Amino acid sequence: MVNRQVGPGFYVQQQEVVRSRHRCRQDNTKIEVTVEQGMHSGQSIKFPYMSEQSPGQIPGAVIFKLKQAQHRQFRREGDDLHFTMIVGLKAALLGFSSSFKHLDAREVHFRVTGVTKPMHIVQLRGQGMPRPNFPSEF
Secondary structure, eight states: OEEEEEETTEEEEEOOOOOOSSOOOOOOOOOOOOOOTTOOTTOEEEETTOSOOBTTBOOOOEEEEOOOOOOSSEEEETTEEEEOOOOOHHHHHHEEEEEEEOTTSOEEEEEEESOOOTTOOOOOTTOSOOBTTBTTOO
16 A cells, blocks of 8 residues: 555555565456255355465455345245235135145145134144255255
């Protein structure tokens, strides 16, 4: 960094490129990022020593931070998936069977017996988000 006077009492700080006897690699490296099923929004994927090089300094890390996109049918809260459906009066009074298409395109069937009250919640075990590093666990 170099300080230069541009007027009375005014100084500008500028960065100067200095020739070095050290050689730095200039690579155009393609980084492939694998996002596992079930990773949370805000989770980071880190590639150490992949940043730009400078003479006499260790290259930094390249960090990707995940941002979850909204889904038109499901809402995620932790590892749970929430899905809202509208049930007709006859089905709410007598019970019903229904199904929906999960995120991985498989059909999930469920059944509700008896009277369904307003804002009734049905929990389907093992149908939430897969756990990262344990894809067989939900």
